[in-house]
Amino acid sequence: MPLSSAARSLAARCEPRVNELARRMARESFEDLPGYADLPDDVKDLEIAATARHGVRLFLRRVSDPEAARPGTHRLFRERAAQRAEEGMPLHLLLRTHALGVYVLWQALRDVARPGEEAALIELVDVLLRSHPAVMGAVAETYLDERSAMDAEQRAQQRSLLRGLLDGVVPPGQVLLDRLRLRGPALVLALGLDAPPPEGPVAVRRRLRRVQTVLDRVFGQEVPALLDGAGGRVIVPGDGAPPDDLPQLLSKASGLRVRVAAVRSDGPEHIPEAAGTATEILRIARACGLPTGLHRLDDVLLEYHLSRRNESSHRIAALLDPVAERPELLETLRTHLSHRQDRRATAAALALHPNTVDNRLAKITEQTGIDLSSPRGTALALAALLLRDSEE
Known part of the structure; x- marks a missing residue:
């Protein structure tokens, strides 16, 4: 008007x-x-x-x-x-x-x-x-x-710097350390989340925000983290230790079972090595069928040693080639080893009859020549499994 x-x-x-x-x-x-x-x-x-x-x-x-x-x-x-x-x-x-x-x-x-x-x-x-x-x-x-x-640009820059530091691509110069608030020792974590049901990107982002919130609250600071739907890597500045119930807290927040591998870094220059070790501990814990939880190097010390690659690695890994096309045999072997060769515990974990477990183990021995009843055969089977997993 x-x-x-x-x-x-x-x-x-x-x-x-x-x-x-x-x-x-x-x-x-x-x-x-x-x-x-x-x-x-x-x-x-x-x-x-x-x-x-x-x-x-x-x-x-x-x-x-x-x-x-x-x-x-x-x-x-x-x-x-x-x-x-x-x-x-x-x-x-x-x-x-x-x-x-x-x-x-x-x-x-x-x-x-x-x-x-x-x-x-x-x-x-x-x-x-x-x-x-x-x-x-x-x-x-x-x-x-x-x-x-x-904010999105700053987060992208921070993620790029963090990834470069963890991968050993970006040297820990003063500018980088200031941005990530790293001065001395740090705790490096590798997180592994169980595969979720099919979901959209919004649900994934919400889950990761909840995981980040738990990390920040537990450690009393904003924790630099590279997270994705499968887990990620985290740097916690300072000389603190992860609480034993951290995997349970993260599981409650994410709705998924969570593994956490923790390695101490004495200084920023050692972070790439610590990150690599934590990632390897996580892989080995999975490969050995260990229950989800908090894993340290001492928990998988023998398995870690057996999984190191050298000139004999390919020959040890090849010991399981005869059953490579039989995933049910490999899974039975893995579960049997993770349950300390207890046939009843293995059967319960796989929902099988104990006799079925015995038959599968016998088939593995028959086709590979590995005597699973002897300490040497057990060590060979474990090393072969770990080396094959690392190749994959």
Whole structure:
């Protein structure tokens, strides 16, 4: 609806005061807002004052031309919001300047209003209040989009640095250590999550956020971590130790069974080696069929030694070639070894009759020549399994 001539006349009286109003907002009205006084003078005198001036003129244009709110009207507000986000101004402070600016403009209209112009003043306030939500929405949306993009970029950089350090590709220079808050010893963890049922990326991200939250809470700090749907690697700065119930806490948060391998690193330069050892401990624990839980090198010391590759490795791994196409035999062997060659425990774990277990073990001995009843044969079978798993 077109405004009355009285309303347009009242608004026109504020036209000569645009620069004064902008300066008052930037240098007086906003000074009482928490944190505003700490902003640089050039930001106040140039950018914030210019934004306030643009806002006042935009209002006056709307009064004279109700169709003035065209696409692009909020471009300057959006640009300034992106700048403030990049500079780190809190969103609440940015929104308060806009809200307070509306109040200062209302005061200016009230001050120039004459007796009998109450109806005209109400018309102008109606225009002012109707246009304000769109401005605030544009400012908040742009600010949050910019912060989200910046946060995503920082997370990507952090993940890249972390991956480079764990893989030994990026040397632990001072800048890297400052970014990751690493100074001295650290604990390196390898996490293994059971395969989840088929799910979308949103469900995976939610699970990983819950895992990260548990890690941060348990260790009392924001823990650098590279996580994915299968697990990941974690660096915990400091000389603390993982609590024994960490796998249970992570399982409760993720809804999956979790393995955790822990290795101590004496300094940043030893982190790649510790990460490699932790990953290998996790693999061996899986390959040996150990129950999910917290694993250290001492828990798989013999298996770790047997799985080291040398000139004889391929020949040991080849001992199981005759049964390579019989996955049920390999699984029976693996379960039998992980249950300390207890045929009844093996049968219970595989939901088989003990006689079936005996028949399968006999078939393995027959086809491979490995005597599973002797200590030497048991060691050979275990080494062959571990070496084949490492090849895969």
